[in-house]
Amino acid sequence: VTRPLRTQVAIIGAGPAGLVLSHLLAARGIDCVVLEDRSREYVEHRVRAGVLEHPTVELLRAHGLADRLDREALVHRGVQIALDGRRHRIDFEDLTGRNITVYGQQEVVKDLIAARLSAGEPIVFDVSDVRVEGFAGDEPFVRYRNGEGSVTLRCDVIAGCDGFHGVSRPSLPPGALHIHDREYPFAWLGILARAAPTTDELIYSNSERGFALYSMRSPEITRLYLQVDPDEDINDWSDDRIWGELTRRLPTSEGFTLLDGPILEKAVTPMRSFVATPMRCGRLALAGDAAHIVPPTGAKGMNLAIADVTVLAAAIDALERTGDESLLADYSDTCLQRVWRVQHFSWWMTSMLHRFNDHDDFQHQLQRSELRWVLHSRAASTALAENYVGLPFGRIYPEEAR
Ligand code: RFL
Numbered sequence: 001v002t003r004p005l006r007t008q009v010a011i012i013g014a015g016p017a018g019l020v021l022s023h024l025l026a027a028r029g030i031d032c033v034v035l036e037d038r039s040r041e042y043v044e045h046r047v048r049a050g051v052l053e054h055p056t057v058e059l060l061r062a063h064g065l066a067d068r069l070d071r072e073a074l075v076h077r078g079v080q081i082a083l084d085g086r087r088h089r090i091d092f093e094d095l096t097g098r099n100i101t102v103y104g105q106q107e108v109v110k111d112l113i114a115a116r117l118s119a120g121e122p123i124v125f126d127v128s129d130v131r132v133e134g135f136a137g138d139e140p141f142v143r144y145r146n147g148e149g150s151v152t153l154r155c156d157v158i159a160g161c162d163g164f165h166g167v168s169r170p171s172l173p174p175g176a177l178h179i180h181d182r183e184y185p186f187a188w189l190g191i192l193a194r195a196a197p198t199t200d201e202l203i204y205s206n207s208e209r210g211f212a213l214y215s216m217r218s219p220e221i222t223r224l225y226l227q228v229d230p231d232e233d234i235n236d237w238s239d240d241r242i243w244g245e246l247t248r249r250l251p252t253s254e255g256f257t258l259l260d261g262p263i264l265e266k267a268v269t270p271m272r273s274f275v276a277t278p279m280r281c282g283r284l285a286l287a288g289d290a291a292h293i294v295p296p297t298g299a300k301g302m303n304l305a306i307a308d309v310t311v312l313a314a315a316i317d318a319l320e321r322t323g324d325e326s327l328l329a330d331y332s333d334t335c336l337q338r339v340w341r342v343q344h345f346s347w348w349m350t351s352m353l354h355r356f357n358d359h360d361d362f363q364h365q366l367q368r369s370e371l372r373w374v375l376h377s378r379a380a381s382t383a384l385a386e387n388y389v390g391l392p393f394g395r396i397y398p399e400e401a402r
């Protein structure tokens with residue numbers, strides 16, 4: 001057993017939320033320790049999201065964290081949506097003056113880890129038995145084990161950035177949280193393939209056989225997804241079956257070629273909408289997937305995680321600098337404005353693009369009508385574009401009284 005350590009902020013989890021928070025705090029001269037239960041190797045190679053919103057890129061740039069991103073990432077000025085094999089383009093630049101950036105989440109994570117370690121700031125990987133305690137009062141602490149034994153880390157605030165399966169959310173007292181959630185009758189089978197992308201934009205395809213998404217990571221790597229049953233066994237999907245199904249669902253007859261290649265990675269991801277409220281209990285604040293999950297159709301999860309921690313960093317700054325707890329008290333309400341907007345957008349994109357119950361013809365006709373309206377009306381396309389490129393961080397309805 002080692003003697004208790006002390007820091008200003010204990011951050012649980014080295015995903016996008018925890019790592020970005022560590023940089024935002026460092027920029028304000030606030031000390032923190034990031035605790036991660038996986039290895040550095042593991043978190044740097046976990047394949048996940050790929051789309052960065054405009055405000056996310058601006059934030060990374062403003063903190064000097066976008067050098068490699070600016071060299072290597074792909075800027076997309078719009079997105080394509082296919083219906084019945086016909087492609088339509090939503091032009092983000094024209095509709096909003098903004099764009100999105102395609103850059104793998106694990107690349108963001110690598111850059112954030114490298115920048116923090118090279119500044120000599122701590123990230124403790126491979127910890128175990130993490131426990132968050134004392135947060136109902138103003139002397140919270142975290143207990144964990146590392147190679148040397150059991151450690152107690154005292155702090156002013158604990159940031160629960162440990163994802164959906166972390167320890168922070170389950171550590172709240174029973175009854176402290178209200179859970180709002182929804183499950184969908186499908187999942188996504190995602191692959192990463194060594195094959196050159198043949199368009200410079202993503203294609204979201206609503207087809208009679210189910211949803212498919214054409215995305216990419218680099219000029220050599222494509223990222224593709226298929227709607228499948230939630231209990232689908234990945235072993236039933238040979239590479240040939242995957243490519244065959246992608247060919248049928250993507251708009252391949254209309255001047256778009258799907259190049260295949262070796263599949264480097266495949267996995268089935270369940271789809272879920274989930275919000276735990278409030279996002280704070282005393283000195284424990286939840287951020288990112290620890291507090292909420294969105295279905296991936298809107299490409300929002302990583303961006304929303306980063307939006308949360310910008311609010312949290314400002315709240316912790318006020319507390320540390322002047323003892324003012326009011327921003328921390330408002331943290332949950334401030335975040336939830338944007339969280340619910342993004343929840344709605346992600347649910348809306350999911351509902352417009354997937355194949356639902358075959359027997360509900362009325363619902364099916366409504367879905368097609370809505371999607372056609374979005375593709376043909378400038379007002380409706382603008383609504384999609386504005387949400388997709390990313391709403392401002394912080395309070396999105398600042399005029400509403402607190
Ligand atoms: P993370 O990334 O899950 O990080 C949490 C970290 O906490 C660690 N951890 C613990 N550490 C210490 N002690 C414990 N007890 C711990 N328990 C867990 C974990 O190892 C991990 O390192 O959460 P964070 O930071 O909130 O970030 C959220 C995002 O990762 C997530 O929302 C996105 O990946 C979602 N997502 C997408 N988001 C986008 O913005 N754009 C996309 O295009 C997009 N596509 C996707 C996605 C997620 C997917 N999957 C597989 C879930 C596509 C997929 C397929």
Ligand code: PHB
Pocket residue numbers: 048049050051202213215216223296297298299300
């Ligand atoms: C991805 O490239 O992984 C990706 C892109 C768009 C989404 C979800 C995932 O909506």
